Amino acid sequence: MVDEEDSQLIQKVRPSITNVSDTLLWIHSKDGEYSVKSRYWIQHSLQSQNDQGEDIKSLSRSVWKLNAPPKIKHFCWRIVHSSSLGLKNLAIRGLKVDLKCILCGQTDETTNHLMFQCRVSREIWEITPLATPSGDTFLSNSLFQNLGFFLKDAGQRNYPYHLFPFILWSIWKMRNKLLFENYRQSIPHGINRACMDQTMRLEAATWQKRRIPTSNPDCSFKCFVDASWFSSQDRAGIAWSLTKDSKQIIQGSASIPPSNSPFEAEAEALRIATLEMQRLGYKDVNFKGDAKPLYDIFGQSSEGKTTWCDKSIIIYVKDIASVAKLHDYRFSYVSRRVLANVDSLAKIGRIRNAPNVIKWKMG
Incomplete structure (x- = not known):
């Protein structure tokens, strides 16, 4: 038996007029093709939704509204989904690693600790022109609470809030520089790098608007x-x-x-x-x-x-x-x-x- 609601939907389906053939589609990928990767991500997404409710969904939407290059948006999206290659996540995947934070060496390197609670990252946030939350809010163990403060009304806030994703990216690069090259960058250098990346982003966007036509050639x-x-x-x-x-x-x-x-x-x-x-x-x-x-x-x-x-x-x-x-x-x-x-x-x-x-x- 077909459910009454499904029956009504089926009756409203209009067949092809040009006789194109029917197609099987996997709705969880952009091209409609099934892949193990897409199956993994849908399972991971469902698990995250069960754990975090609507928080992760709203934060994910906000990430794509950020005024930042695609690679930084993707990086922020991975932070929201706790899928960055931090030490804690590597350990969860079965790799034997020293969990101590690369930057401060004081506690385990979780995503929230590295980006917000680490001694180095906290000092970076305090020096930047961004107005950080007052009191103990910024020291919360909730990654979503910390991200939510900056991602609120993403894409609509003016400078200096556009700097937020570039600071996250700069902290990550500082961490990798120390991990893979044994070179510790100074905190002022990290902040300056974030500001320069944002400035270059704005200049590139302005240049593209001048050089690229805003519309396609008109038809007859x-x-x-x-x-x-x-x-x-x-x-x-x-x-x-x-x-x-x-x-x-x-x-x-x-x-x-x-x-x-x-x-x-x-x-x-x-x-x-x-x-x-x-x-x-x-x-x-x-x-x-x-x-x-x-x-x-x-x-x-x-x-x-x-x-x-x-x-x-x-x-x-x-x-x-x-x-x-x-x-x-x-x-x-x-x-x-x-x-x-x-x-x-x-x-x-x-x-x-x-x-x-x-x-x-x-x-």
Whole structure:
């Protein structure tokens, strides 16, 4: 027997229109392929969630909002998940090592001790321009409490809080310098290194903004696409509008069967729009919409990156990609305010339960 809730979801699944084959996907990897590594990480993640509740999930999200290079973000993410190669973690994995902290030699080297409680790291935090917690809070044995202070509103705080991940990185490099090269860097040198790394990061970002174009070369035609969704039980509405040189050529709208989510409705709207452009014979079209995760999928594919998406829209994505590669279709994200016209058309189509309507704009 099939559960009633599952039955309703299955009935809303729309098959492929372009006859693309079904695909088995492993939802815990970016490319949809199963690997032992992804299985290990999902098990580790579930164990961490059981131990720490929502703390680890919220901190992980905050890490990726940091204004720092990818390698430092990844390093901070590993700290949150207690997967850095510190001595305590090596011992947990079965390696026989001396657990004493490399920097101070006073106690076992846990992640929290090395980054926050060690005599050397505490002195670094006290000298930096960052305002550290008062009282004994900063000496807490809770790694998540210490990280939470700095990761609060990550990506929105101004200097000096952007310095936080660079200090963690500098402490780690000081520790490795002493461990592998038997060279102890001074505390002022470590702080200066963190400040220099952050300055170089800001300068590099500024230089890239000046040198790299902010948008791709424009196509001859632009097709604006949007969907209107009310609930999973009601019909949704979709609309699209084809323009050239800022002049509207043709527009279409319709109501569609109920979708499980607004995201699915957006995917169906884009699929219908691409199929209509194919049917009408238009090539070299740039489709624009405000469902950023959806349009990012096709933007990454055009750059040759391996891309995977939400399993709920995989059929839509495969149909769209199948049509797009034949007609030089491109896809880009735009803000909601640009879609006022098609948003209105989609709402009208949904409310009126309208059939597929196409109108040409003359003159």
